[in-house]
Amino acid sequence: MDTVPNAGAFDGVLGVTLAFAVAAALRDTPLPFALELLAFSEEEGVRFGVPFIGSRALTGTLEPLLTLEDARGVSVRGALEAYGLDPAELPGARVGGPSVGFLEFHIEQGPVLQAAGASVGVVSAIAGQDRLLLDFVGQASHAGTTPMAHRRDALAAAARFAVAAEDLARSVPGLVATVGVMTARPGAINVIPGEAHCTLDIRHEHDPVRAGALDTLLADARRFAGERGVTLTVTHKMAQPAVPMAPAFRGGLRRAASQVGQLAPDLVSGAGHDAMILADVMPAAMLFLRSPNALSHHPDEMAEPADVEAALRVGVAFVQDLAARGGR
Numbered sequence: 619m620d621t622v623p624n625a626g627a628f629d630g631v632l633g634v635t636l637a638f639a640v641a642a643a644l645r646d647t648p649l650p651f652a653l654e655l656l657a658f659s660e661e662e663g664v665r666f667g668v669p670f671i672g673s674r675a676l677t678g679t680l681e682p683l684l685t686l687e688d689a690r691g692v693s694v695r696g697a698l699e700a701y702g703l704d705p706a707e708l709p710g711a712r713v714g715g716p717s718v719g720f721l722e723f724h725i726e727q728g729p730v731l732q733a734a735g736a737s738v739g740v741v742s743a744i745a746g747q748d749r750l751l752l753d754f755v756g757q758a759s760h761a762g763t764t765p766m767a768h769r770r771d772a773l774a775a776a777a778r779f780a781v782a783a784e785d786l787a788r789s790v791p792g793l794v795a796t797v798g799v800m801t802a803r804p805g806a807i808n809v810i811p812g813e814a815h816c817t818l819d820i821r822h823e824h825d826p827v828r829a830g831a832l833d834t835l836l837a838d839a840r841r842f843a844g845e846r847g848v849t850l851t852v853t854h855k856m857a858q859p860a861v862p863m864a865p866a867f868r869g870g871l872r873r874a875a876s877q878v879g880q881l882a883p884d885l886v887s888g889a890g891h892d893a894m895i896l897a898d899v900m901p902a903a904m905l906f907l908r909s910p911n912a913l914s915h916h917p918d919e920m921a922e923p924a925d926v927e928a929a930l931r932v933g934v935a936f937v938q939d940l941a942a943r944g945g946r
Contacts, residue, residue, distance in 0.1 A: 619659050626919025630661060632907070633723040636926065640933040651718045651945045653937065658892050666694055667749070667855050673892035675711040677899050718945040719867055719901035721936065722893040723929055725921050726885070726906040727914030736881040737928035740871045741904035744887045744894040746828055746860035747821040752779065752839060756848040758804055758812030770847040773802040773811035778842040783818060783835055793831055794888060795820045823886045825860050861894035866946065867903030874935035880928050889914075905929055905936075 621629055634657045641655055656676075663669030666686045671694065674680040684695040684705055695705050731739045756770030780797040787795035796819045802811040818835065822828035836852060843850040868884075875882035885906065893902040907929045910920045940946075 619657055620662055620664070622662050622664050622915050624917060625915050626913070626917055628725050628919050628921045629727065629914055630724070632725060632921055632926070636723040636929055636933060637721075639930050640937060643930070643934050644937055647938070647941075649937070649941045651941070656720075656892075661892055663749075663856075665697075669856070669890055670892055670895045673895040675708055676713050677895055678709070678712040679895075680708060681705075713899050717900035718940065719864060719903070720893060720896040721867065721871075721933070722891055722902070722904045723933065724887075724891060724904060724906060725914060725919070726909045727889050727912075727919075728909060729912035730885045731883070731906060731908040732910060732912055734881070734883050736883055737908050737922075737925040738875060738880055738882050738932055739885045739906040739908075740868050740875070740882050741863050741887045741893075741906055742868065742884045743823050743860055743862040744889075744891055744904070745821045745823045746825050747819065747856070747858050747890055748828065748832055748854065749856040750818045750820075751853040751855060752776065752816050752818060753851040753853070754779075754814040754816075754843055754848050755851075756812055756846060757810070759810045761808045761810055764810060769810055770812075771810050772814040772846075772848050773800075775839075775842040775846050775848045775850075776800060776802075776814035776816050779835070779839045780816065782838045782842075783820070786831055786835060787820075790822075790827065790831060792824075792886075793820070793822045793827065795831070795835070821888055823860050823888075828860075858890060858894065861897050861902075863893070863903045864897070864901035867901050870936050870939050870943075871903060871905055871932065874932045874939055877935045877939075878928070878931040880932060882932070905932060 637655045641653055658672030660671035661669055665688045668683055668686060685693055687693050698705050754772040754775045756772035783795040783797055787793045797816050798819060800816040803813040820828060820832055840850055872882055893904050896902045907921055908925045910922055911918055913919050
């Protein structure tokens with residue numbers, strides 16, 4: 619239910635409303651299993667730096683994150699308590715007993731379905747990702763009186779790293795690497811930056827490829843720092859393995875799409891989603907909707923009504939097919 623700064627209206631929220639619409643459409647249909655709607659918060663991880671906080675409550679992996687703090691020093695525990703929730707009740711949120719599985723609806727956030735001329739697509743896997751903080755520390759000094767050979771410019775080292783990340787990702791098929799935040803201190807036009815802090819988000823559907831690329835980039839970062847007499851501290855905030863979606867559910871989505879006359883090509887999700895967390899405790903699958911302008915995390919993010927209707931029809935047919943198969 620949360621989003622990122624300056625974002626659009628469909629990321630996350632559309633999936634919740636579609637799930638509600640599927641449940642509403644099936645309210646008079648007997649099912650051999652319970653049909654529950656889940657709406658998670660803090661999936662993006664913008665506030666506390668770690669994503670999937672809401673869905674981690676269901677898998678029993680949230681408690682270790684309660685001490686994380688946001689930019690104002692508010693912890694996850696404190697935010698929960700301020701909202702009127704009791705962190706001591708978290709164990710009761712864990713999934714217990716047998717579960718048929720989890721289906722998530724989401725806009726694609728990319729161009730694949732648009733290029734294929736398809737309203738919906740079946741996610742084959744969710745790419746793994748690492749998130750890191752890199753702190754470069756050199757020496758602040760006067761911009762006019764310090765010769766170039768004597769400088770310890772932290773921002774120059776960080777800038778070289780950002781370009782290296784882009785260059786490497788462009789050269790490795792399927793790899794994406796992003797330096798999304800960079801700050802420099804003291805932040806004056808006539809002062810050499812003594813500190814620079816940046817983030818790295820790196821993703822690929824194959825874990826060995828991502829790990830190898832990350833090793834290369836961290837070696838580059840150390841080299842850029844060393845060339846400038848700058849120290850480097852790396853904090854690994856998150857390492858999320860790639861997660862394949864459940865084959866049986868993928869097959870069910872393809873059957874459902876065919877039944878309602880929809881193409882449903884397979885595609886990899888480069889974005890992380892709650893489905894990759896729930897996949898640890900039950901079969902999980904995702905249905906993507908076309909993003910007409912291939913934008914997301916942007917105000918121009920879109921979803922066409924016809925594509926939303928197609929996703930709804932596929933979702934209803936999927937649950938009906940699952941029920942006919944006894945939840946398998």
